[in-house]
Amino acid sequence: MDNTRAKIAVEKGNIIGKVDKYVFGSFAEHLGRCIYNGIYEPNHKEADEYGFRKDVMELVKELGIPIIRYPGGNFVSSYRWEDGIGPVENRPKRLDLAWRSLETNEVGVNEFAHWCKRVGAEPMMAINLGTRGIESALDLLEYCNHPSGTYLSDLRIRHGYQQPHNIKVWCLGNEMDGTWQVGHKTPTEYGRLAAETARAMRMVDPDLKLVSCGSSHTLMDTFPEWEVETLSHTYDVVDYISLHQYFDNECGDSADFLAQSLETDRFIKTVIAVCDYIKAKKRGKKDIMLSFDEWNLWYHSKNQDDNTMKNNPWNTSPRLLEDVYTFEDALLVGCMLITFLKHADRLKMACMAQLVNVIAPIMTEVGGGLCRQTTFYPFLHASKYGRGNSLYSFVVSPKYDTKRFTDVPYLESVVVENEETGDLTLFAVNRNLEETMIVDLHINGFEHYQFKEHIILSSDDLNAVNTPKNPNTVMPYLSNDTVMHLDGGHFEIILGKASWNVVRFCRTPLQ
Numbered sequence: 001m002d003n004t005r006a007k008i009a010v011e012k013g014n015i016i017g018k019v020d021k022y023v024f025g026s027f028a029e030h031l032g033r034c035i036y037n038g039i040y041e042p043n044h045k046e047a048d049e050y051g052f053r054k055d056v057m058e059l060v061k062e063l064g065i066p067i068i069r070y071p072g073g074n075f076v077s078s079y080r081w082e083d084g085i086g087p088v089e090n091r092p093k094r095l096d097l098a099w100r101s102l103e104t105n106e107v108g109v110n111e112f113a114h115w116c117k118r119v120g121a122e123p124m125m126a127i128n129l130g131t132r133g134i135e136s137a138l139d140l141l142e143y144c145n146h147p148s149g150t151y152l153s154d155l156r157i158r159h160g161y162q163q164p165h166n167i168k169v170w171c172l173g174n175e176m177d178g179t180w181q182v183g184h185k186t187p188t189e190y191g192r193l194a195a196e197t198a199r200a201m202r203m204v205d206p207d208l209k210l211v212s213c214g215s216s217h218t219l220m221d222t223f224p225e226w227e228v229e230t231l232s233h234t235y236d237v238v239d240y241i242s243l244h245q246y247f248d249n250e251c252g253d254s255a256d257f258l259a260q261s262l263e264t265d266r267f268i269k270t271v272i273a274v275c276d277y278i279k280a281k282k283r284g285k286k287d288i289m290l291s292f293d294e295w296n297l298w299y300h301s302k303n304q305d306d307n308t309m310k311n312n313p314w315n316t317s318p319r320l321l322e323d324v325y326t327f328e329d330a331l332l333v334g335c336m337l338i339t340f341l342k343h344a345d346r347l348k349m350a351c352m353a354q355l356v357n358v359i360a361p362i363m364t365e366v367g368g369g370l371c372r373q374t375t376f377y378p379f380l381h382a383s384k385y386g387r388g389n390s391l392y393s394f395v396v397s398p399k400y401d402t403k404r405f406t407d408v409p410y411l412e413s414v415v416v417e418n419e420e421t422g423d424l425t426l427f428a429v430n431r432n433l434e435e436t437m438i439v440d441l442h443i444n445g446f447e448h449y450q451f452k453e454h455i456i457l458s459s460d461d462l463n464a465v466n467t468p469k470n471p472n473t474v475m476p477y478l479s480n481d482t483v484m485h486l487d488g489g490h491f492e493i494i495l496g497k498a499s500w501n502v503v504r505f506c507r508t509p510l511q
């Protein structure tokens with residue numbers, strides 16, 4: 001087959017599912033410089049009256065993030081939420097066992113919820129099911145969400161937060177399958193505790209959205225048995241199961257590296273299969289939805305992190321997980337986002353891990369500037385243009401094989417129709433590192449649509465990066481000569497080698 005030609009056909013009304021806004025979620029953990037010297041830096045010239053950086057807030061708002069998972073991650077499994085409330089000067093300093101850091105507790109649930117409101121997001125609260133359990137989860141829920149008239153809700157009011165935070169989405173622990181987790185559990189231990197915690201939390205508010213912990217990654221020995229056993233306890237009382245996945249490029253093989261989103265696809269399909277198996281076994285009526293609440297690339301910083309935690313522990317906001325992302329990293333992030341959109345029927349939440357400095361799309365300098373990392377852009381485009389109905393595509397693409405993967409399509413793509421704006425958007429990655437690809441696109445039922453714009457992220461250097469000092473090395477740009485309208489609903493699109501593409505169409509205005 002010709003490696004330079006591919007076909008995509010979509011049909012109006014042939015819908016996979018509505019893309020849930022929560023798919024464009026993020027994650028902020030008390031880890032390294034995500035919170036402290038990240039979103040919160042009281043001595044910075046950009047700090048507002050609460051100590052949060054306004055320039056960071058602007059970039060977070062630009063990403064249009066609807067929900068942010070907090071406060072961990074591994075951090076949450078030995079966290080006492082009460083340490084982070086009340087007068088800051090009285091808050092205890094604690095050892096954070098997960099990241100061998102010193103936690104000052106200057107930022108806690110109130111400050112975070114208030115910050116979320118200002119950036120237009122809602123918090124997604126993770127509870128500690130490592131060292132704690134039902135009682136502390138109930139206390140936190142009452143403190144956050146009960147209007148007034150109880151000890152804990154009145155305490156929140158005394159702390160200056162008259163209105164409840166109304167946190168709707170709650171994670172029942174974090175990565176409890178991992179031996180690195182404080183309070184790690186067997187699937188039966190976790191399943192029982194998560195189910196009982198969920199049941200009690202629902203007595204307070206039956207409308208909460210609860211997430212049962214899935215596997216930490218697909219290479220865990222217990223995957224997918226963990227999902228089978230834990231869901232057999234939690235099925236009736238939860239709405240989602242979590243998936244976590246991080247990729248690397250340690251072997252430096254770019255073609256193989258870019259194929260890894262096929263693993264994301266397989267992971268999603270396996271977890272859906274388990275959810276449906278448990279549903280059948282329980283003669284259940286509801287579908288459990290997927291919350292891909294940690295996903296990203298994580299490898300550039302790993303050696304340095306091990307060294308920091310081992311040789312220089314117990315500092316506040318150490319430089320941990322500060323991956324500086326390359327252009328090719330952005331391509332894989334794009335492929336993962338496309339994969340999520342292709343599962344819009346069951347994947348209803350996802351959180352890019354994380355938000356600032358820690359494996360993040362936004363990088364800041366202490367006392368200095370900030371930048372949009374390469375990975376910022378595919379996320380931004382997906383969040384901006386990926387809302388609506390994800391459509392089934394019939395795709396014919398040339399394929400390649402790598403060390404780990406066979407039949408990898410050079411073209412990774414999805415089409416989303418936004419019925420409100422009338423826009424139709426094709427997201428596409430050309431994985432071919434050597435050659436341009438010409439895509440024949442048929443948008444059946446959209447014959448009256450016209451080409452609007454083609455946004456491209458490309459670079460001659462797969463290893464190009466953005467930094468606060470050189471923030472604009474990898475930037476999206478618009479192209480006018482890469483899309484040809486052949487006839488009604490039929491377009492020819494040129495995708496540059498190794499590129500991320502957003503091709504937008506709109507209704508032709510009535511003459």
Ligand code: AHR
Pocket residue numbers: 029072073074075174175216294353354
């Ligand atoms: O995001 C970094 C860490 O990765 C999280 O704390 C943990 O849940 C996962 O292992």
